[in-house]
Amino acid sequence: MTYVVTEACIRCKYTDCVDVCPVDCFVEGPDFLAIDPDGCIDCTLCVAECPVEAIFAASDVPDEQQAFIALNAELARKWQQITEKIPALPDADDWAKIKNKRQFLNV
Secondary structure (H helix, E strand, O other): OOEEEOHHHOOOOOOHHHHHOOOOOEEEOOOOEEEOOOOOOOOOHHHHHOOOOOEEEHHHOOHHHOHHHHHHHHHHHHOEEOOOOOOOOOOHHHHOOOOOOHHHOOO
């Protein structure tokens, strides 16, 4: 099983999760992070670090977020690896309160 970044990360991009990942399996896009399913070792460390609760085990991804399982795998092939914590997006705290933001994802 792998872990998956879901919709809550969109336009926030807090990178606390990146800082604790022992295998550097996160990739970074303009306004979202994704997990490379081939690199994830299911350690669960990232889950507790995400301030917007955007990370789930693939088996626990909510029904309405299931598309993010394939999306993480797709983006992992396109985006660059991120290995260190960076500042969140400038308006991340505002976006963290917004639900249903899939249409704002910049891929």
